[in-house]
Amino acid sequence: MTFPQQTVLRQQLAGVRTLFEAREFDTTRIGELAPLIEHFEIRIPFIGGFSSGKSSLLNALLEEPLLSTEVTPETAVAAELRFGKVPRFIGHKGDGQTVAVTRQQIEDNQLQMLLPKGWLAIEMPCAALADIQQLVLVDMPGWGSGVDAHQRVVDDYASRSLAYAVVVSAEEGTLRDSLRRALLELAIQEKPVLLVVTKAHKRPDSDVANITRQLTDEITQLMGRPPLAVSVTSAGKRDVVQLKKALTLLQSRAENIFFQSVTQPWRGLLQHASQLMQMMASQDFKDAEAITADIDAFEQKMAEFDQRLQRETEALEERVGPILGAIRIRVDSALAQRLESLTSLALDGCNISDDVIGTARLVVAQALKEEFEPSMQRYLDRLVDALPSKLDFSFQVSNTHAGQRNSDGEFGWKVLSTSLASELLKIPHPYAKIAAAILPILGILMDNQANRQRQEAEEARKRERAKSQVREALAQAAGRIEAQLRPAMEAQIQKAKESIAQSIAAERSDVERTLTAKRQALQQGEVEAAAQREKAQSDLNQLQAWLAALPVDGHA
Numbered sequence: 257m258t259f260p261q262q263t264v265l266r267q268q269l270a271g272v273r274t275l276f277e278a279r280e281f282d283t284t285r286i287g288e289l290a291p292l293i294e295h296f297e298i299r300i301p302f303i304g305g306f307s308s309g310k311s312s313l314l315n316a317l318l319e320e321p322l323l324s325t326e327v328t329p330e331t332a333v334a335a336e337l338r339f340g341k342v343p344r345f346i347g348h349k350g351d352g353q354t355v356a357v358t359r360q361q362i363e364d365n366q367l368q369m370l371l372p373k374g375w376l377a378i379e380m381p382c383a384a385l386a387d388i389q390q391l392v393l394v395d396m397p398g399w400g401s402g403v404d405a406h407q408r409v410v411d412d413y414a415s416r417s418l419a420y421a422v423v424v425s426a427e428e429g430t431l432r433d434s435l436r437r438a439l440l441e442l443a444i445q446e447k448p449v450l451l452v453v454t455k456a457h458k459r460p461d462s463d464v465a466n467i468t469r470q471l472t473d474e475i476t477q478l479m480g481r482p483p484l485a486v487s488v489t490s491a492g493k494r495d496v497v498q499l500k501k502a503l504t505l506l507q508s509r510a511e512n513i514f515f516q517s518v519t520q521p522w523r524g525l526l527q528h529a530s531q532l533m534q535m536m537a538s539q540d541f542k543d544a545e546a547i548t549a550d551i552d553a554f555e556q557k558m559a560e561f562d563q564r565l566q567r568e569t570e571a572l573e574e575r576v577g578p579i580l581g582a583i584r585i586r587v588d589s590a591l592a593q594r595l596e597s598l599t600s601l602a603l604d605g606c607n608i609s610d611d612v613i614g615t616a617r618l619v620v621a622q623a624l625k626e627e628f629e630p631s632m633q634r635y636l637d638r639l640v641d642a643l644p645s646k647l648d649f650s651f652q653v654s655n656t657h658a659g660q661r662n663s664d665g666e667f668g669w670k671v672l673s674t675s676l677a678s679e680l681l682k683i684p685h686p687y688a689k690i691a692a693a694i695l696p697i698l699g700i701l702m703d704n705q706a707n708r709q710r711q712e713a714e715e716a717r718k719r720e721r722a723k724s725q726v727r728e729a730l731a732q733a734a735g736r737i738e739a740q741l742r743p744a745m746e747a748q749i750q751k752a753k754e755s756i757a758q759s760i761a762a763e764r765s766d767v768e769r770t771l772t773a774k775r776q777a778l779q780q781g782e783v784e785a786a787a788q789r790e791k792a793q794s795d796l797n798q799l800q801a802w803l804a805a806l807p808v809d810g811h812a
């Protein structure tokens with residue numbers, strides 16, 4: 257299936273590439289969008305703990321036992337499942353080679369030849385897949401602990417996936433820690449998430465309803481938005497009706513996802529080029545010297561911007577200390593409020609680390625949102641303000657329309673703050689590190705606790721001593737959190753700085769190249785200059801025609 261807007265982009269692709277190459281504009285972005293324009297698919301990794309029922313679920317959808325559900329995690333590889341008119345099984349090795357794989361090998365999970373980094377591509381002519389031809393369902397391997405598998409999704413699949421399905425069995429009923437961390441990292445990408453509860457028939461309906469509600473709440477909290485759809489399923493009872501519905505819903509959003517992830521960036525490219533062509537085509541009275549002055553002025557402005565970027569970054573780095581201080585106060589007070597109950601838990605011999613880590617994670621997430629995100633947003637806004645919005649040259653920006661977003665001749669980088677914000681405002685990594693840093697402290701606490709309990713009998717003294725130990729451990733934990741957060745925040749600031757510099761670099765050099773080309777044309781005399789203007793006008797007309805053919809919203 258091809259969307260009308262996709263057909264439009266496909267027809268434009270070669271022409272746009274040729275124009276960009278002829279003008280020596282940056283073509284990196286075209287290279288990234290081209291495969292999506294040629295063949296658009298929404299990859300959905302099914303992520304969940306080992307044995308959560310992912311493979312059984314997909315088999316139930318296929319209505320045949322194709323994927324292995326044996327407990328031999330060592331040999332499992334990711335399997336991409338899509339519609340095809342005839343069954344086709346192709347193994348992709350990590351080095352790019354492909355090998356034919358038999359159905360028997362898949363059923364028996366004999367796929368060692370694809371390890372370590374390979375995957376399996378399966379096409380099946382089944383009815384359920386026929387209805388969702390733009391979706392690729394990915395059965396993720398469940399390594400022993402589940403941790404590696406989740407990390408793999410984040411590392412290997414995140415950039416190639418446009419949605420996720422989170423799979424939790426009703427038996428287990430909660431998100432594992434590794435899955436929580438993966439979701440936190442994925443939350444930053446604003447991609448749709450489906451929640452799938454499996455093995456529903458193994459628990460009473462009312463339990464399943466409660467579990468489903470809790471999981472929905474937890475995902476909503478972690479990701480900052482609710483799942484696109486929630487499906488309760490039972491492979492054992494061949495019940496995947498709700499999953500089919502959820503996938504159909506996602507399929508119905510495919511065109512909109514294409515619009516957001518392909519058409520809109522494509523429009524940005526065309527607008528950028530047409531702005532430069534306006535510059536080239538303009539009938540102004542300038543001579544080569546005047547353009548030289550323009551180039552100097554532009555370079556001057558950009559040099560000032562570089563300095564501003566440096567200064568603003570340093571100022572933001574200085575904010576890290578105070579922000580950490582504010583976070584520390586919040587963590588301290590949140591943990592102090594739980595001191596009594598944590599002490600009771602510890603005295604009962606319970607493991608309090610989950611509780612402490614859970615509390616810390618929640619407080620840190622909220623504090624970062626309230627303390628760090630606004631500082632980062634202001635940083636982005638101030639820098640975007642400092643960028644030249646357009647060239648203050650004497651020529652009139654021609655009466656053509658370069659599209660809605662920057663029809664008044666503003667540079668494309670003015671949308672930087674919105675396009676970068678989603679990636680830069682939140683810090684992706686510290687949660688896993690926080691847990692790793694706190695666990696050993698609480699481990700020691702538990703050991704001490706056990707020894708001490710044996711030595712002492714007297715209840716009141718025991719409680720006071722336990723309490724002071726818990727208090728001490730919490731203070732240490734809070735200190736470790738601070739130590740883990742600092743590098744994460746600093747890394748995020750550096751990333752922001754580099755992303756900003758990178759995002760404007762291509763456009764910046766394209767502007768300079770265009771001005772230089774115009775100067776050269778002028779230096780070669782009025783005839784040559786007129787010829788260049790005419791050529792630029794013709795490119796501009798072409799770009800305008802391309803822009804006019806793009807849909808204005810996802811459903812056009």
Ligand SMILES: Nc1nc2c(ncn2[C@@H]2O[C@H](COP(=O)(O)OP(=O)(O)O)[C@@H](O)[C@H]2O)c(=O)[nH]1
Pocket residue numbers: 304305306307308309310311312313324325326398454455456489490491492493
């Ligand atoms: N009774 C029952 N067992 C199930 C169901 N779904 C999965 N299982 C079993 O749970 C185990 C793990 O399932 P599998 O699909 O391999 O999980 P994966 O590791 O997430 O792919 C297997 O032994 C399955 O037979 C179900 O709906 N009912």
Ligand SMILES: [Mg+2]
Pocket residue numbers: 310311312324325332395396397398
């Ligand atoms: Mg499996």
